[in-house]
Amino acid sequence: MQYQDFGTTGVQVSEIILGAWQFGVANWTDVEDDMSIKTIHAALDAGINAIDTAVGYGSGHSEEIVGKAVATRRDEVFLASKTGASPDGIRKGIDECLQRMGIDCIDLYQVHYPSPSIPIEDTIGAMAEVRDAGKTKFVGVSNFSLEQMQQAVATTKLDACQPPFNVFWRQIDEDVLPFCIENDIAVIPYSPLAQGLLTGKFRSRADIPDDIRAANKLYAEGIFEQCLDVVEMMETIAEGHGKSLIETAIAWTRQTPGITCPICGARNPGQVEGMLGGVGWKLSDEEYAAISDAGLKISAQLDFSSNMWGYAPK
Ligand SMILES: NC(=O)c1ccc[n+]([C@@H]2O[C@H](COP(=O)([O-])OP(=O)(O)OC[C@H]3O[C@@H](n4cnc5c(N)ncnc54)[C@H](OP(=O)(O)O)[C@@H]3O)[C@@H](O)[C@H]2O)c1
Numbered sequence: 248m249q250y251q252d253f254g255t256t257g258v259q260v261s262e263i264i265l266g267a268w269q270f271g272v273a274n275w276t277d278v279e280d281d282m283s284i285k286t287i288h289a290a291l292d293a294g295i296n297a298i299d300t301a302v303g304y305g306s307g308h309s310e311e312i313v314g315k316a317v318a319t320r321r322d323e324v325f326l327a328s329k330t331g332a333s334p335d336g337i338r339k340g341i342d343e344c345l346q347r348m349g350i351d352c353i354d355l356y357q358v359h360y361p362s363p364s365i366p367i368e369d370t371i372g373a374m375a376e377v378r379d380a381g382k383t384k385f386v387g388v389s390n391f392s393l394e395q396m397q398q399a400v401a402t403t404k405l406d407a408c409q410p411p412f413n414v415f416w417r418q419i420d421e422d423v424l425p426f427c428i429e430n431d432i433a434v435i436p437y438s439p440l441a442q443g444l445l446t447g448k449f450r451s452r453a454d455i456p457d458d459i460r461a462a463n464k465l466y467a468e469g470i471f472e473q474c475l476d477v478v479e480m481m482e483t484i485a486e487g488h489g490k491s492l493i494e495t496a497i498a499w500t501r502q503t504p505g506i507t508c509p510i511c512g513a514r515n516p517g518q519v520e521g522m523l524g525g526v527g528w529k530l531s532d533e534e535y536a537a538i539s540d541a542g543l544k545i546s547a548q549l550d551f552s553s554n555m556w557g558y559a560p561k
Pocket residue numbers: 265266267268269299300359389390409436437438439440441442443446448456493510511512513514517518519520521522
């Protein structure tokens with residue numbers, strides 16, 4: 248594993264962060280707590296030193312599982328969680344988060360989503376209070392637009408941004424990403440494997456899992472077929488490097504200017520193992536550009552207006 252400066256925090260984080268959404272059980276199928284804990288241990292043993300969770304992942308269940316798994320290894324790991332946007336919820340939520348995780352202070356506390364009915368300065372002001380009280384070391388945001396990011400940095404120092412981003416979800420390319428580069432904000436994108444599409448295991452509509460991913464706009468008729476063409480193109484590039492599609496998707500994400508390290512979801516130790524070869528090598532400039540251009544063509548056809556990421560509105 249290799250390590251990367253986390254923005255201007257002075258902390259070094261592994262080039263892959265383990266995502267803990269799956270460990271929350273809700274929204275997913277066939278998730279067992281014992282296996283989740285084994286998965287976290289496999290990631291730490293492989294040198295992954297950062298985990299991203301949220302109260303929203305199974306109403307705190309994921310935070311509990313992560314806390315349990317790292318209880319004797321707290322010093323080895325950079326812990327990140329996420330909260331809602333309500334100021335009172337943030338002030339109360341941090342104590343509940345720390346209690347569930349069995350820790351005194353979290354490394355990174357992030358706003359999961361902005362709320363259209365709450366001014367950004369109120370949300371971020373409460374996050375700054377929590378940090379100033381010593382309950383989190385750093386403050387981050389997720390799913391914020393450029394304008395919301397601008398309002399946030401006018402309120403306090405932001406250390407991290409967690410946007411949706413992969414080969415097919417490119418809504419941050421022109422605004423949020425350059426803003427984070429200019430402002431030295433660590434960018435830790437979620438869903439770098441396009442929620443499984445960039446593992447190569449969904450080859451037909453019948454393969455699409457009957458969980459939260461069924462609403463992913465990438466599986467819409469007409470889009471899915473184009474995605475499969477990009478998957479095949481990436482597999483050809485991957486073969487030339489003796490790499491897998493997963494490793495190539497991670498390498499592409501990491502190679503994107505401004506990206507600090509991707510957050511990858513895994514549900515068992517074997518999936519963690521499958522990600523590790525995504526670091527330590529590079530695509531050629533031509534290969535990077537070919538993947539980038541093909542993904543951008545698909546991204547341009549997606550309607551992200553209802554939300555910042557790739558799901559259809561409920
Ligand atoms: N801030 C936000 O709003 C937000 C939103 C989404 C995610 N996140 C965070 O980002 C993390 C990652 O995003 P994500 O889970 O949406 O998507 P992802 O990392 O793109 O994909 C994860 C899925 O890919 C499959 N996978 C991973 N490794 C594999 C391997 N080696 N072989 C075969 N399949 C493999 C698994 O699918 P199966 O489950 O089918 O096995 C896994 O559930 C989450 O855990 C969470 O921490 C944040």
